[in-house]
Amino acid sequence: MSKSPIVEFKDFTFKYKSQLEPTLKNINLTIYEGEKVLILGPSGCGKSTLANCINGLIPFSYPGEIHGSCKIAGNETSHSSIFSLSSVVGTVLQDSDAQFVGLSVGGDIAYALENDNMPREEMLPRVLNSATLVGMQEFLEHVPYNLSGGQKQRVSLAGIMHEHVKILLFDEPLAALDPQMGNQAIDLIDKIQKNNNCTVIIIEHRLEDVLYRPVDRIILLEDGQIIADMKPNELLCSNIIVEKGIREPLYLQALKMAGCNVTIDDNPSNIFDIKLDKYKEKLVSYYSNVDTSKPYKEKKVVLNVKNVDFSYDKNKALDNVSFSINKGDKIAVIGKNGAGKSTMAKLICGILRPDKGEVHLEGVNYLNYSIKELGQKIGYVMQNPNQMLVKDIIKDEVSLGLVLNNKSEEEIEKNIEEALKKCDLWPMRNWPVSVVSYGQKKRVTIASILAMNPEIIILDEPTAGQDYRVYTEIMSFLEKLNKDFGITILFITHDMHLAIEYTDRAIVFADGKCIGDDSVFKILSDNDIIERASLKQTSLYSLATRLGINPESFIESFIVSERRKRHEKS
Amino acid sequence: MKNLNIINLTKGETFLHQLTGTTKVRLFAVLMVYVMMSFDLPIILPLFVFSIISIISLKPHWKTIQPLIFFVVFLNVLNIVLYWLANPLCGLEYTGDQTILFAYTDYLIVTRGTLWFLSIRLLKMLTAFSTSLAFIMSITPSELAAGLTNIGFPYKLGSIVEIAFRYIPDISRDYENIAVSMQCRGLELDAKKTKPIERLKQMVIILIPLIVTSFDRVGNISNAMDLRGFGKGKKRSYYSEYPERRNDKIFKLIYCLIALFCAYYIISGFITPRVPKMWIYWRCL
Numbered sequence: 026m027s028k029s030p031i032v033e034f035k036d037f038t039f040k041y042k043s044q045l046e047p048t049l050k051n052i053n054l055t056i057y058e059g060e061k062v063l064i065l066g067p068s069g070c071g072k073s074t075l076a077n078c079i080n081g082l083i084p085f086s087y088p089g090e091i092h093g094s095c096k097i098a099g100n101e102t103s104h105s106s107i108f109s110l111s112s113v114v115g116t117v118l119q120d121s122d123a124q125f126v127g128l129s130v131g132g133d134i135a136y137a138l139e140n141d142n143m144p145r146e147e148m149l150p151r152v153l154n155s156a157t158l159v160g161m162q163e164f165l166e167h168v169p170y171n172l173s174g175g176q177k178q179r180v181s182l183a184g185i186m187h188e189h190v191k192i193l194l195f196d197e198p199l200a201a202l203d204p205q206m207g208n209q210a211i212d213l214i215d216k217i218q219k220n221n222n223c224t225v226i227i228i229e230h231r232l233e234d235v236l237y238r239p240v241d242r243i244i245l246l247e248d249g250q251i252i253a254d255m256k257p258n259e260l261l262c263s264n265i266i267v268e269k270g271i272r273e274p275l276y277l278q279a280l281k282m283a284g285c286n287v288t289i290d291d292n293p294s295n296i297f298d299i300k301l302d303k304y305k306e307k308l309v310s311y312y313s314n315v316d317t318s319k320p321y322k323e324k325k326v327v328l329n330v331k332n333v334d335f336s337y338d339k340n341k342a343l344d345n346v347s348f349s350i351n352k353g354d355k356i357a358v359i360g361k362n363g364a365g366k367s368t369m370a371k372l373i374c375g376i377l378r379p380d381k382g383e384v385h386l387e388g389v390n391y392l393n394y395s396i397k398e399l400g401q402k403i404g405y406v407m408q409n410p411n412q413m414l415v416k417d418i419i420k421d422e423v424s425l426g427l428v429l430n431n432k433s434e435e436e437i438e439k440n441i442e443e444a445l446k447k448c449d450l451w452p453m454r455n456w457p458v459s460v461v462s463y464g465q466k467k468r469v470t471i472a473s474i475l476a477m478n479p480e481i482i483i484l485d486e487p488t489a490g491q492d493y494r495v496y497t498e499i500m501s502f503l504e505k506l507n508k509d510f511g512i513t514i515l516f517i518t519h520d521m522h523l524a525i526e527y528t529d530r531a532i533v534f535a536d537g538k539c540i541g542d543d544s545v546f547k548i549l550s551d552n553d554i555i556e557r558a559s560l561k562q563t564s565l566y567s568l569a570t571r572l573g574i575n576p577e578s579f580i581e582s583f584i585v586s587e588r589r590k591r592h593e594k595s
Numbered sequence: 596m597k598n599l600n601i602i603n604l605t606k607g608e609t610f611l612h613q614l615t616g617t618t619k620v621r622l623f624a625v626l627m628v629y630v631m632m633s634f635d636l637p638i639i640l641p642l643f644v645f646s647i648i649s650i651i652s653l654k655p656h657w658k659t660i661q662p663l664i665f666f667v668v669f670l671n672v673l674n675i676v677l678y679w680l681a682n683p684l685c686g687l688e689y690t691g692d693q694t695i696l697f698a699y700t701d702y703l704i705v706t707r708g709t710l711w712f713l714s715i716r717l718l719k720m721l722t723a724f725s726t727s728l729a730f731i732m733s734i735t736p737s738e739l740a741a742g743l744t745n746i747g748f749p750y751k752l753g754s755i756v757e758i759a760f761r762y763i764p765d766i767s768r769d770y771e772n773i774a775v776s777m778q779c780r781g782l783e784l785d786a787k788k789t790k791p792i793e794r795l796k797q798m799v800i801i802l803i804p805l806i807v808t809s810f811d812r813v814g815n816i817s818n819a820m821d822l823r824g825f826g827k828g829k830k831r832s833y834y835s836e837y838p839e840r841r842n843d844k845i846f847k848l849i850y851c852l853i854a855l856f857c858a859y860y861i862i863s864g865f866i867t868p869r870v871p872k873m874w875i876y877w878r879c880l
Binding site for chain 1: 604605606735736737757758760761764765769772773775776777778779780781782783800801803804805807808811812815816817818819820821822823824825826827828830831832833834835836837838
């Protein structure tokens with residue numbers, strides 16, 4: 026099977042105009058027609074830059090220095106134009122909101138055709154055709170605001186699939202999707218590739234989720250260089266992914282923890298295809314011997330939510346919700362977008378107040394507190410740190426909440442010193458906020474909340490869009506806060522890994538109702554809850570089912586031994 | 596989608612909604628000239644009646660447009676009062692009538708002619724408003740973009756309008772989120788508890804992150820547009836520009852006739868200056 030190359034990098038080096046060092050160094054890469062390739066790597070490794078070289082944003086929108094050659098469908102990109110490239114390469118951007126430039130689904134799908142000045146009557150059948158391919162034909166008249174992230178992404182995909190498009194390029198397609206939608210997206214990409222026989226390039230750092238459907242090749246980037254170009258099975262059996270800070274699939278982690286040495290012949294790239302026979306015994310004996318008993322801890326209730334209802338105008342957002350939170354808990358609040366998670370968070374913070382029912386904070390009905398007073402007891406950390414940072418200097422940012430609450434000078438000094446030290450930011454206190462990394466910005470926002478000495482911290486998607494390295498940095502920091510200072514933490518998230526690795530209990534929302542409140546391993550082995558909350562089965566569950574053992578106790582054993590191992594390391 | 600907002604993003608179902616963007620934009624442009632060119636009551640009054648009928652025919656969500664209507668009527672009445680205060684005899688040259696109705700001081704007098712003139716002035720302004728309102732309610736931003744392009748504006752201008760409408764709700768959602776987080780940190784946004792100057796300062800605190808995040812987004816949007824060939828050719832077609840139907844053709848005839856009439860009226864007015872027909876009823880008696 027000899028196919029002609031469609032993307033060809035030869036000794037390609039690129040340096041952004043504003044930077045001193047090249048971002049891509051000496052890239053040699055050939056992608057053939059009809060291939061499906063995953064480009065993997067941690068944030069800042071240059072994978073987005075590589076994508077921009079393929080779609081023409083480099084050099085046409087981001088000027089810089091190019092050495093070597095990059096040919097797309099036989100044409101040197103630097104001699105081409107972004108327009109002629111865009112008719113060959115279709116790009117689905119990470120931010121599906123920003124990519125949705127039209128005012129309706131149909132209008133957005135037609136956007137490229139409009140720019141081609143195609144007469145409307147020719148446009149219509151094509152728009153309908155593309156929309157049908159992605160399953161959005163019923164939504165042509167809809168406006169973007171009522172669509173889910175997954176639907177917006179489908180529209181983006183439909184908008185780039187025109188007849189000349191040979192390459193579909195996906196920049197972090199999973200970043201903004203909940204787990205079930207992520208699976209659907211990967212599935213859709215697979216179907217479209219088979220249908221249209223085009224080349225697919227996916228840029229992601231979520232290896233396991235992409236491997237839900239097979240890929241031909243994986244390219245691993247680090248520091249602007251290609252360090253691996255392998256078939257998925259080969260890559261998974263080498264140790265390279267773990268060393269380079271990429272998250273290993275959970276089932277492989279489980280296998281390796283039990284001492285199984287997986288080889289290429291076992292077909293490890295998919296949980297349903299992997300050969301397990303020879304490992305079964307080892308796995309079962311390892312996980313049935315994990316001691317899952319927990320030391321007894323006395324629990325003190327800090328927050329008690331009782332039969333709470335809340336409606337926006339006439340839409341019921343919370344329906345008879347009850348749960349309680351103990352001091353020192355680490356809880357995951359899960360559910361798809363619009364399930365009521367954010368409303369619940371706003372309600373706990375006092376921005377919204379319940380229509381019916383009561384919220385008690387340390388035994389006191391919280392209606393007695395103003396938002397301002399509540400803000401000192403319950404801290405809320407937003408998903409995007411850029412939406413929280415208002416001051417230039419780290420120290421000023423951290424003291425802002427205290428200044429607004431008219432605290433005395435000494436108290437402010439004392440509190441911010443404590444908070445900055447807890448967050449390991451004390452040596453950086455006089456740094457400008459704008460120069461620190463994303464993970465550090467996140468820590469600054471957490472420090473600014475900690476400075477108020479809250480009982481509970483609510484974190485909205487603390488790791489959204491972050492690679493494994495930053496994810497681990499943020500999460501181990503939060504774990505430390507919880508362990509060393511007994512701070513109660515609520516994570517609003519749809520990241521199953523986060524829930525498994527770092528929380529003890531999960532509260533699950535669906536359609537404004539609290540449909541589950543139990544330990545993480547119980548929730549994750551309950552099919553009904555998973556279905557209703559748009560979560561997905563973890564590969565641990567599939568692994569347990571394939572081994573014929575009880576998923577609940579298997580997941581529990583895995584969680585316990587995984588944590589033990591992590592704590593031994595640190 | 597119900598017409599919950601004044602500006603609709605999707606095409607409505609009534610007669611006026613169904614016209615093409617180009618028809619609406621041209622008609623509106625002609626009508627604006629028409630209403631501005633004179634103080635003739637026989638010219639203004641029919642348009643006023645028609646524009647009110649148009650608004651009703653668009654089946655608006657009254658609750659949303661009510662405050663706007665009240666606000667505009669209030670401003671226009673205020674304008675009229677100030678106009679009168681500046682020159683209580685302003686209607687004299689138009690009506691020639693000096694009959695005094697009320698006299699508060701030697702300066703502040705209300706004459707019959709002035710009152711009549713000011714009423715017509717108010718009617719003229721309200722007609723301009725109600726015509727604009729009908730136009731705004733009947734057109735979607737995409738149709739406006741298409742319409743502007745078709746009457747000769749560069750298409751980039753129309754696209755700016757369209758993009759602005761696309762992202763206003765996103766930005767207002769960002770604003771809301773930032774406000775929530777700042778309130779939790781102790782920012783007082785309650786109007787009753789803070790002085791206006793304090794509130795202004797606190798708004799600025801919210802604006803900083805809003806601007807930062809919006810700029811991030813602008814970069815992404817412009818990339819998305821580039822990648823789909825925006826700006827490729829000199830011309831651009833529009834998905835939202837429906838083909839002309841029978842009603843569009845009828846309206847084409849109508850606005851062409853009105854345009855001709857306006858041209859005749861304005862040019863002839865230059866040649867022989869005329870006194871506006873104000874239907875001054877007491878002269879007929």
